[in-house]
Amino acid sequence: MFDTLQDRLQSAFKNLRGKGRLSEADIDAVAREIRVALLDADVAVSVVRDFIARIKERALGAEVSQSLNPAQQVIKIVNDELIQILGGETRRIRYAKNGPTVIMLAGLQGAGKTTLAGKLGLWLKEQGKSPMLVAADLQRPNAVTQLQVVGEQAGVTVYAPQPGNGVGDPVQVATAGLAEARRTLHDVVVVDTAGRLGIDAELMQQAADIRAAVDPDEVLFVIDAMIGQDAVVTAEAFLEGVDFTGVVLTKLDGDARGGAALSVRSITGRPIMFASTGEKLTDFDAFHPDRMAGRILDMGDMLTLIEQAEKAFDAEQAAKDAEKLMGGSFTLDDFLKQMEAISKMGSMSKIMGLIPGMGQYKEQIENFDDREVDKIKAIILSMTPAERDNPKIIDGSRRARISKGSGTQVKDVNGLVDRFFDARKMMQQMAKGGGMPGMPGMPGLPGAGKRAGAKQKPQQKKKGKRVSGNPAKRAAAASGTAPKDEGANAFGFPAQGDQPFELPKELKDLM
């Protein structure tokens, strides 16, 4: 997760530092790194080849900027190019002018068509439409039942005249479904078809027949974000078979990097219209090309983090705590609450991984044991409310009691209390500093716009420098030679302006 393109490029550019300009040789040197990154993200080989060629051309072109270091510059170009390809023309569903709009779903087995039908049904309903789902997957055992259940959950009508399990003619069901929708005045018909392989001529013909019979306004090709190199072949087969008009990417809630999106988009030219990001019927959203680009490049996904956070956090409570934090009256109790909310989001190391720029600390983060969280919790829970409110009162005998109560050593309690004060100080600084960490070298973040771009550039340059010094620093930190008092100095970091600041490495020595 942490072995990002950025890290790799930065190491590839180690010798080029300070050059500030890209030569042909430089670009060739990193082309392979980009290639590996894209292949690891499952972008199809042929697409990678074309893509690299374009990148080389662009990187050599007039856009060379002196304000970014070479690695950032290449990443910016790659990222921009990705967004451009993925985004292209994004468009909404085309609704029919007269009569019901017909949306047909097609894809491989297990891509998530039936589930998607339910999600689409719910989404359409929320858009003020009156959708009807048609169960034309008569192949898979109990697919019809599944659609009925899903439809019921979504509160959408399901038309299922045939029991399925290999019985019945899907073309006929689709046609009858359309007629039924006309009769019952539903304005959108979603036809769920059976999963099929691109090379299965018979079933592809059947899909083409369904398409011909219902004349859909949209044919959505449903594809799993985890799919590998086969995405191209499959997409081509479906394009030929059913001539899909849009693509839906499913299972984006996993950690697959979803290079298939790029492959399908560049091979077929059809837009990616929706993304499905979970098992709930509401986990369905429009497709965000910028996020996808970051994901393919494995650049840390700030927006996903934010979304997850929004889900896990009680906003009011968080706002209150934020205020407390600013005022310096943040207690262990508040900390415990927030920590619990965070642990709902997944493992701590994963969350840290989502924060861009953390790649350099991947070792520390990977070594972070999530059980530490439990330990911290146990210690805090073994304190009295008064102690939690004001940890300063924790004296020797209290420490002994707390350690006994939580099954830890006295030094663990000591450490936690000390670190809490340090951390509180740090959090206060960060809070005053104005907010969330952003990411130089992640230019695609929406909302960044041009306004932020101007400000960011000098910052990015700094980052490069900072990173350069880092391995040495890290080594020093690891060997434990760094004097402790430096930590105290480092705490007084300035929090003004656009200065990026660094948490003192010594902080971890304290632990």
Add this chain to the structure above:
Amino acid sequence: MTTTALIIVIAAAVVLLGGGAALVLTRSRRQLPPAPQTRQIDRADEAGEPTLISPDPEVPAEPGPAVDEPSAVGTLERPEAPQGRLVRLRARLAKSQGSLGRGLLSVLGRSTLDDAAWEEIEDTLLAADMGVTATDELVSNLRTTLRVEGITDPDQAKAALRAELVRLVDPTLDRTLTSTGTDGKPGVVLVVGVNGTGKTTTVGRLARVLVADDKTVVLGAADTFRAAAADQLQTWGERVGVPTVRGPEGGDPASVGFESVQRGIADGVDVVLVDTAGRLHTKSGLMDELGKVKRVIEKQAPVTEVLLVIDATTGQNGLTQARVFGEVVDVTGIVLTKLDGTAKGGIVIAVQRELGVPVKYVGLGEGADDLAPFDADEFVDALLS
């Protein structure tokens, strides 16, 4: 000061407090994109208490796992013996994977192997989802072999390539299904995987393989989450006269697993096959649930085999899947499904290479008996034929 900022600050603080990672944080814009509507992260939350407090399995609180006896014994299908299946597998593989083999051989057959030719070989292997690391290794080994032995003859080059591929697939691994339990208890096979890879279908087909081997089987429908998953499994079971133990939809999968093994012991069957709900390996709550299913089952009888089902179309993410599932339930074998498409399933080479977990079965086609034991030599021969 936004909520998000706080969250990040706290996350950072937790890591600091716990493990001591040094952090670099930079300032940035204040405007955050609009918050999406609130969603719950995983369904473990939704299931709430019932999933956490395991009810006494002997007295189920809800309607309780009902066992569906096969209806009419006379109409049972007679599954095809697994021995005959390899032939069909070969024929199919030859059809779907021929392009890989042909591509490679036409390159190797050239009189000189220049850099462009090697790149082509590399691309061909990459296109089979073999992954960058495995491909690099294979190509560099092959290059060395050809140079050291001075091979220029296409046939010899082909043999060298085959040897390399076989070495990567490693035929020495034990690929038999551990389906016999100890102490007279049934063997317990737990089938796991991400969503939509074909777990239920695999369980159904595996039941047929075992029935064809004259073993008695009980199916456990521990997929209580997906709509109609238990029905799907039951349909499979009924076709070959195998009873299915199922629980209420949305119920605790661990209790269904427990019940089915209990039933298996009571009936004295040979194998209990437990189907689980598809889950993405990134959902920690669901992975914990899976760990619990296994733990609870093991109160009855040890789980003899954990099969991870991987879809042949899966790309490099398959490796992460195998790793995470391996950590949670100690995967002992892999079933590679949907190999009949154009997908090459090269990811299993990477998985096996990294984690040492062998592929045990290969699933292809729509037919009920389209599951065959995996054979490394056959697999590679099919790649090259």
